[in-house]
Structures are given as C-alpha cells and as structure tokens.
Amino acid sequence: MLRFRARQWFLSLPFATALRIGVAALIASVFLYGAWPWLPIGRGRPARTLVFYGFSILAEVMDDGVFPAFQAEWERQTGEHVEFVSSFSGSGTITNQMILGVPAEVALLSLELDALRLEQAGVLPGPTWRDLPYEGVVNRTPFIILVRPGNPLGIHDFSDLARPGVAIVHPDPLTSGGAQWAILAEYGSALRTTGDEELAFEQLLGIWRNVVAQAASARAARTQFESGFGDALITYEQEVLTDLASGRLEAEIVYPHSTILSEHTLVVLERNIAPEEENFVNAFVAFLWSESAQAIFVEHGFRSVLPELDEANPSLASIEDPFTVADLGGWAMARQQIIDAVWKARVLPEVGR
C-alpha cells in the first residue's frame, strides 16, 4: 500500500517541467562556463602581452622555461605582469601564417631561409635579424638519427640509412624547417666525408628512397615514430633528449660521424609592435641571449651560442665532425645548390613522389 502511494506521488511530480528547467539550467551553466573569461567581472587585465610564434620543437622550453623566467625578471624590474600568447607549428607553417598577417611580434624560426622568405614577402623591411646578436641565431642543435632500442638494423651513420629495407620517418620539407636541415645533413655529411658531389647525391637519393612517411613538422614526425612507425627518424637532437632521459621515448640516438648543427633564427616583426611596446619587446629579445635564458636552453637540450654553457648538460654528446650551413656557403646558396638543384630536381623525380 505504502509502495503504491509512493509510486503515485512519484508519478504526480511535474517531471516534464522539472526536466525542462534542468536542461535550461544546464545549458545556461555551460554557457556561463564558456563565457566566463570574457565577462567583465573584477579581473585586472595583464599589463603586457607578447605574441610569440615558434617552430615546433620550441613548445616546452618556451612554455616551461623561458617565458616564466622572463615573467619573473620583468616583474622584478617593473612590477608589471606579462602574458605570453604563443603558437607553435612547423617553421614553414608559421612563416606562411606571418605572410598572411598573423599578429606575431617575435618569432623564432628553425632556419634563416624562412626569415629570407619573410623579407621577400615584405613582412620584414630587410634582413633585420642580422643586426641582432649572433646574426639572430638563438641556439643550435645537431641533426641525429633515432633508432629503435638495441639498434636492430645496425645503423651507425647516414650512409646506413641509404641501405634498402630501412623505413625512415622524415618531416616534410614543404612545411618543416627541420626537414630542410635534415636534407643538408644527409647530403653534406657525405660531401664532407667523400668530397664527391655525385656520391653525396647517391646517399641523399638512397635515404629518400627509404622515406615511408612525411610529417608536417619535426614534432609530428617524432609522434609518428613514437607510435611505432618506421625504423629510423632523422631529427633535432634536442627534440629527443628530454624524452629519452625521462623514459617516455624508448629509442636510441645514433650520432653520425659528420652532421649539421641547425641554427635557429629570431625575427622581430616591427610592423606588429605598437610603439609603446617596443622597449618591452626589445627587453624580451635581449633576454633570449642572456646567460640565464641560454642556460635554460641548454637544460632543455639545445646547444647554446655560448659554448661554455653546454657543459652543464652531460647528455650533449660531442660530435666528431660538426658543420654549419655557413660551411655549405650559407642558406641562399645551400637552398639553390642542394635543396633545389639536387633534392627537388634530381631526388624527388627519382623517388617518384
């Protein structure tokens, strides 16, 4: 009897109405949650904002190291709070975005070639990065080969990657600066060892015949390799150091006998900087070459422009024969003679892409 009464009472409740109110309340609360940051309820806006674009592998070192360090530094000096608005993608991608007009104030590109493209497109009035310290180069990292644990295929140098049957994951040179560095490393190492352009071409061709996946950025290539694809990955040393140390990535680094040190170029986009922000932006730019920022880069596996700092990170192994793009005649020449004349004109057609 009691159960029956309870059931009657239960059914007499205005469920439809309750449900409607519930749904309306839910939708309203979801909306409120979404709109919260934009509601003008007693929140001080940060005093300064800096819009930073960086190439793919920079995300952690900037977010966890350099940005907080500069925030603390600036707050100590001026008492103002700094907010960083950032975007990280393949170097070619962010360069294209800047040409299309994203409001980047400072950008760290993976290679000077992209800075030259910005200049050509009129985003930069001239080669302004060359007036910065170290001609705009903030840090470096060598190109290495990452292989599966135990190195089952016995890969010890770039030449081993040209053997048939090695599956290579490579970033896409169309969008990734790292991929362009990798091409210079693959070609240049053979050129330095043999001194023969034809043999260098053979090695580049052999490697590219084995490329099974092209990812949009060095970061994306690593994610592909991490998820079990391919036997070898050609990438920045920095890109894999921290994850190898933390055990997140199960792989082995192979240091080639001869490899290139990539140099990462900073550009300052004057046209996106309000006059009153100029001092602040310049302070940030100068900070990047300060000893404290350079030490942070080293801590995160980059090689500093101040070589004496590199000793602080024992995992930065020595390389027998490192070279830079300057040894190949600078980027303008390397692009013309290696990327365009060899890779684009001769390797790509043979590979049949």
Added chain:
Amino acid sequence: MTASAPMGRPRGQSMLPVYLLVAALLPLLLMPLAAVYVFAGRGGLSAFVNAFTQPDAQFALRFSILMAFATAAVNGVLGTFSAYVLSKFRFRGREALNVIVNLPVAIPTVVVGTSLLLLWGPIGILGRVLDPLGIQPMFAPAGVLLAHLFVTFPYMLGAVKPVLDELEVTYEEAAYTIGASRWQTFRHVILPALRGGLFSGTLLTFAHSMGEFGATVLVSGNLRLRTQTAPLYIFAQFEAGNVENANAVAAVLATLSFVLFFLLLRVTQRSAPRAG
C-alpha cells in the same frame, strides 16, 4: 553475445539485427569513442584533472563553447529565415540559391579557411580596406565565428526546410483569412510546427561548431589563450606528444556533447506530442 536468450519479447521476433548493428558499430564507432576515455584516464584521476585544469586547456574549452553558442544562435535565426524564404517564396534563381546554400557541406573546410583568409585577411580583398581602420577579423575570435558560420550554415537549413516544405499550406491560408499578418502566421502557426527541426538543427550546428577544425586552424592563427579552440588544442597537444592532455579535453568534449544531445533529445521527444 548471441548466447543469451531473448526474453520478454514477442515470439518469433529475432534480436539478430540489433546484435548485427552493435557488432558493426563496435569497431566503427564505439571502440574509438571508448579509446578516448581509456587514454584520458590512463594516468589516473589526478593526471586527468591536472591535464584538464591547464589554463590553455580551460581556455580552449571555454572558447569552443562560446563559439558554438554564438554560431548556433546566429545560424539558428539565419538558417530558419533562409529556410522560410526558400520554402515559401517563389523567385528567380531560387533553385540556384538552394544549391549554393547547401554547398558548405561539400567544400573541404581547409578551402573555406583559405578563402576567408584571402577575403578578410590583412592582405585580402576586403581586409586590405578594413586593415587601415584597425578592423582585423582574421586571427581573432571574429574570424573563428565567420568560419564556423560558413561551415555550419546548411545544418539548420537542412533540419528546418523539409518540415516547412511538408507543412500543409491550409493552416497558413486559414491564418491569413482570419486576418493574421505574415509575422503572426509565422509566429503562431509555422514556428510551433518547426520545434523539432529547430532543436535538431541548432544541436547539429552547435555540435559541428564544437568539433570544427580545418577552417578554424587557418583563420585563427592557432594562438593559445586567444583563438585556440578545443579541437586545435587537442591536435596541438597530440602533435607535441602529450596524448594525455589531448585525450583529457577530448573526453570532456565528448561527454559534454553526449549530455547535451541526450537531454535535448529527451526534451524534444517529450514536447513533440504537445506541439502537434
């Protein structure tokens, strides 16, 4: 699965089609959805909460929700209006317009993003005029909204127009004969009949806006804490190898969509008989 005997069902009615459906949906739909939750919870609850409470994750989620509301509101009204016009008015070029408004479904979203950039961007046709005035819709929330409005436009139309086309003209005519104006007829005769269509159209618009990626990644500039939506955040985190962060937000997004859909469907079902 087939081992359990069917109970409490009319004799002879086999449950086989249901099993077949579940078996087909398992690898196509159910397992990928479950994987989102499995990977989101892999690091334990604290890791999930930590990933979810990151300022950029929070921002991305809130920004997506706000954009979805705005898109649903604008396209809800605009889509209903265009359905009304296309269904009730006869004019030259109606057929062509009918096809054109449905095109956004077929165009790759990347193309939408590019064309919006080439139109409104700082070096675009309209953007070049607006830029000196200090108006820059691209790489700002306005650009994201424009992209979402474009991409989701056909959904409202698709949900409302068939109902309008099927609607008996006699009701409207009756309304007109007793002296109702066009607006009164719309408000009191047509709108109540459209309820179901309005609900499902708005829902589809909202959901599609929450998940939009291709056009958004181009027009937003992918700026964290400013224009990065939840799908962009998920992709960026996945690309950076932070699968847990990506899946935490994905799981919240999936749950949110599920709850909203479920409740709104319940409401429409309950109110449907009364609306007729």
